[in-house]
Amino acid sequence: MAGNTNLAYRRLCRKFGAELTTTEMVSSKALQFGDRKSLLLLEKGPEEQPVAAQVFGVEPQVLARAARIVEERGFHAVDLNMGCPVPKITGGGGGSALLRHPELAAECVAAMAGAVGIPVTVKIRAGWDEENRNAPELARRLEDAGAQAITVHGRTREQKYSGRADYELIGRVVEAVDIPVIGNGDVTDLQSARELLASGVAGLAIGRGALGRPWLFGQIRALLDGAPIPDEPSLAERGALLMELGEGVCELYGERCGMRIMRRLSADFFRETPGSAALRAVCHKLESLSGLRALVESGSLGEA
Numbered sequence: 001m002a003g004n005t006n007l008a009y010r011r012l013c014r015k016f017g018a019e020l021t022t023t024e025m026v027s028s029k030a031l032q033f034g035d036r037k038s039l040l041l042l043e044k045g046p047e048e049q050p051v052a053a054q055v056f057g058v059e060p061q062v063l064a065r066a067a068r069i070v071e072e073r074g075f076h077a078v079d080l081n082m083g084c085p086v087p088k089i090t091g092g093g094g095g096s097a098l099l100r101h102p103e104l105a106a107e108c109v110a111a112m113a114g115a116v117g118i119p120v121t122v123k124i125r126a127g128w129d130e131e132n133r134n135a136p137e138l139a140r141r142l143e144d145a146g147a148q149a150i151t152v153h154g155r156t157r158e159q160k161y162s163g164r165a166d167y168e169l170i171g172r173v174v175e176a177v178d179i180p181v182i183g184n185g186d187v188t189d190l191q192s193a194r195e196l197l198a199s200g201v202a203g204l205a206i207g208r209g210a211l212g213r214p215w216l217f218g219q220i221r222a223l224l225d226g227a228p229i230p231d232e233p234s235l236a237e238r239g240a241l242l243m244e245l246g247e248g249v250c251e252l253y254g255e256r257c258g259m260r261i262m263r264r265l266s267a268d269f270f271r272e273t274p275g276s277a278a279l280r281a282v283c284h285k286l287e288s289l290s291g292l293r294a295l296v297e298s299g300s301l302g303e304a
Ligand SMILES: Cc1cc2nc3c(=O)[nH]c(=O)nc-3n(C[C@H](O)[C@H](O)[C@H](O)COP(=O)(O)O)c2cc1C
Pocket: 001, 002, 003, 004, 023, 024, 025, 054, 081, 083, 084, 123, 153, 184, 185, 186, 187, 205, 206, 207, 208, 209
């Protein structure tokens, strides 16, 4: 997830049981120019086994070169984004705009699959809009082009993040293809995880539900294993996780840039705690790692 799933955040998710992690989406065009910021998004950790890098773009040969860079960097899979609804991306024909051009979408996948030995996977949405919910047909086409797994966010591009993800449609994608389908959208707890798993998907992709709550992966893992569900961490434990995240993000990006990212990431840790509005306001003003440490050690988390 752009702006969120940096290496430090993925480390926390992995620690709690996420089995496959994916980078933020990276521009295929910027990668071929060796753009420093884009390459930074391709940092990965030794414990990330397996880890995928996600790219976006619309030119098959540019995507093929980006896939090679991803492979050279040691990633285990390269994922093509066909889900992003943001006009900055769709305006250039990338992200969810590819849903409207199945032939080009298939060419992109075929070019990538022909360029690398690692699996090429794709992230799609239900379709462009209500009249064009073409995920099952598109998925079949992408499978024929060489995709080895497909993640489906059960909303259309038109919906962006409104309404509910359509698990029934995701189930139809499962029936349409022979490759693994990973279901995505609105998994926030054990109940929603159960509902999406009932559609027959091979796995769950969890986005917003795990922001500030990386332990959700451990709870769902336990659900799948039939093991006792771990408790939600205490505020003190959340504070320790937050410090670990802050240190990791600042190590990656430097303190100035890192703390800009941490303002948002840290506020996510206090979405549901009592007094969270005040805590979140403090998070949004954080300037330094020592400020974050002072907040964590001040006891104000406990008072909240
Ligand atoms: C801030 C933000 C950034 C996102 N960035 C990406 C991205 O880089 N790549 C991607 O495939 N999806 C991205 N998404 C979409 C999510 O991966 C996911 O498909 C969507 O939020 C629905 O799943 P959820 O209900 O589990 O969050 C992003 C979503 C948000 C809110």
